[in-house]
Amino acid sequence: MRIIMNQEPLGVAHDIVSVGNLRRWSDVSPSHHFTDYSNIGEAPKHTQPPFAYDAEINHKIVLWTGDISSLQVDAIVNSTNESMNDSNPVSDRIFQRAGSGLKEEISLDIRECRTGEVKVTQGHALPARYVIHTVGPKYNTKYQTAAENTLHTCYRNVLQKSRELGLHSIALCVVNSVKRNYPPDEGAHIALRTVRRFLEHYGSSLDTVVFVVDNSEYGIYEVLLPLYFPRSKHEADAARWQLPADIGGLDGEPMIPDRQIRIIDNPQHTLHADEEESIDLSSQLDSAVSLADHAFSQMQGDLDQQRLLGERTYNDPLADIMVKEIQHQERYERLLRRARTEDLSEVSGIGCLYQSGVDRLGRPVVVFVGKWFPFNKINLEKALLYLISLLDPIVKGDYVIAYFHTLTSNSNYPSFSWLKDVYNVLPYKYKKNLKAFYIIHPTFWTKMMTWWFTTFMAPAIKQKVHSLPGVEYLYSVMSPDQLEIPAYITEYDMTINGLRYFQPSPT
Template sequence: MRLVMDPLGKAADVVEAGALQPWAQVAPAHRPTDYSSLAEDRRHVASPFPCNHRLNKKVVLWVGNIASLNVDAVVNTTNESLNERNPISDGIFARAGPGLLKEIQEEVRECRTGEVRVTQGHNLPARYVIHTVGPKYNIKYQTAAQNTLHSCYRNVLQKACELGVSSIALCVVNSVRRNFPPDEGAHIALRTVRRFLEKHGSSLETVVFAIGNADIGIYEVLLPLYFPRSPQEEQNALWQLPANVGGPDGEPIQPDRQIRIIDNPQHALEDDSGDLSSHFETSLSVGELAFSQMQGDLDQQRLLGERPPTDPLGDLLVKEMHTKERYERLLRRAKTEDLSEVSGIGCLYQSGVDRLGRPVIVFVGKWFRFSEINLDKALLYLIYLLDPLVKGDYAIAYFHTLTSSANHPSFAWLREVYNILPYKYKKNLKAFYIVHPTIWTKMMTWWFTTFMAPAIKQKVHSLPGVEYLYSTMSPEQLEIPAFITEYDMTINGLRYFQPESPT
């Protein structure tokens, strides 16, 4: 297809980087939440990423085809043979023309995971294409995958400086096709870029995060944490940032896995033929130079044959046992106590089954008055209702319709409930639908499933209307208050449908 050209000879759909709105000028999408009452949940005393207007002017968050950007260099995420088919690569190769493919086949040929290769831009608006290969993600090798992804972004930025470019467009290097969690990848990308700009910002004037629709929500939430635009965003980041924000370059660090190089205590011995026992007793005494430095370092204690002060596996088993005992006590109470004051509210009940025969639990947010209800009995009623249902697969439909701040539970209470409920609750939950979500709901859902309940993160789905539930459950099986359907009709219109049940 021949591109339509303007009088200056540029393709009509070329996007000029200088015309994009820098992050410093983007207004917050909503009023920042006040976390001051949650002092115990604060993860940082001071901001690891203070507000910096100079850096914010360099950063751009943009949704679109990276191949259309008129920047000095664009990034392509690919495989080691540089022939992966994905939307980013397909767009770049289609626009660059056959010259790019020929250069790769004849000159570049391959790129190892975590490394970068450079080609000319050919027919692209960009002068260069920096190719990189993201890692495959496996929970057993999580640290390796995170370090490799950091290397991808770090090497891309360093190569850009070597090329002398002033503007670069970064795609999302991590891929769900390689099982990399999108939010973890975004954290690594943002903090790596932030640290690089802090140290080498003079060489780069513009860094565009060219994001697709699937990742824009994540970047909109996380970008204010690493590039806060105001003192309020910087303050809120103390609660929202993960406790581990990486090393000096944004690289992932594992404090309990770091091994410090220390002097061998035998080096201090003047006579190798003497009785070593007395010397080792001295070396092992508290306060001496060599082994006193080992306190709390599990890897070094294992290497030197010492028994760690604690048994992590044993502690975990004890914790699980205590959790189980506590839950069983609560279950016995739930079966004997009068819970009518909670059950009578009607905010939590079973409503039929979905199309796969799984029970559906309905939670009506508007009827849950967090500040007025007896929370102990609310927990007991939750256990009483769900315990017989969660022995098999089940789904939850939460209606956030017309809720107010009085209906929003605290982080502390949500965390307490989540920690009390045993593993079968998380394992057998197959879907958690949030109907009529708001910006607050999306923020809190992301926060909760990222930092408190990652086991259910992939099971949570936000739906703009009731009708979107009908693909998974028949309307006859869904019993909800009239105010929910009335509200839904006012915002979505009369677009309800009743698909036939599967045969």
């Protein structure tokens, strides 16, 4: 459940927020759901926890959604462009509240700021004393390393400048932006580890660091914060599996030595490396090449995982991938033939997976009820056969999935190995034609596991996954009369969202 940390303090104007009244990360309890990663069949990427549990550092951290211009801190950060006139929601609020004095100071004294640099102005009419301006990088997978280093430099320079100025509290906006094509989760990794390393070295210089995020970014930071700022020794140990292999250098800067070796020691690999790094691993899914039904989505997944984990191969990946894809396709064809001939009534009778009408664009809606999926008791092979028999005719065109996590327990959670096996065997059309995957009533645990799975196992569908807090949020994409769900889901929804959720507007 999302934690509200933007309550306003007493005795202060209603539109000014004091950091003293914001909830510290050290006061946010860890999730009650714990996974024994030693049983998932994968070796940890780190022999020791890279970021130790440190209650003092955690007490300096705040995760907050709200208007950064309302914070009463020593400095707030403004992410802008080289001309310092970028128009984005955060910058617009800062300039509006600061008044004409801020624009005048920039025009007369600052004028420009290069990418990766910082410039400092007075806060003027803002509650903050200073505004630290910085320019984030443009992102291109071909020059990924440069973008990562530049983003790290932005955060590092901001923190260093605050130390030079003797500041004790600072509010960080998200410097990387989708407008500049920077993947939000990758930017969050760099922001968090840079701040963590800085506080390890210069913790005495800062009392408070506020990560100011919007609603779309909150879930990412909520999931990643425990990896860099663990609230218990268990969270610190679990991060050995969850963190990427590249956790940066002493200051959190990106460290990818194998890329440097390939360019320096064997220049003839340069062309091949550029081709590998320039592949768009998610947004170009729809334009991926396929031969008949042989999927290339696994190629994207493998390369994405290698990129995230800092892995590279010196062999020609295309040949290996093609072999794997042909093997997956042959296996899928065998399973499809079985699915059409075997008796699957013991699985279909459970009712956890079924088609429920169409959405407002006429696309079939597939419903999955998490609570009714008896993972520990069901015949998993027949479950896969039933999934294939139901979805194979549907996925020939566009479709959407609505997954209801309502009141789902640990006994309903499938293992990572089974999910990975299912994802790998499903052909390209399943990923390409899936237009949206809605998770209704997600928990913090669900968000974390969803992020983990879509980042490291299923990156091709990552941008299609949406978490919804209630059933009503589905009505914008599908008519209520097209949605058939168990009664317990609507009853639960009424207890947390109220009756208004079941008064659908006219279609």
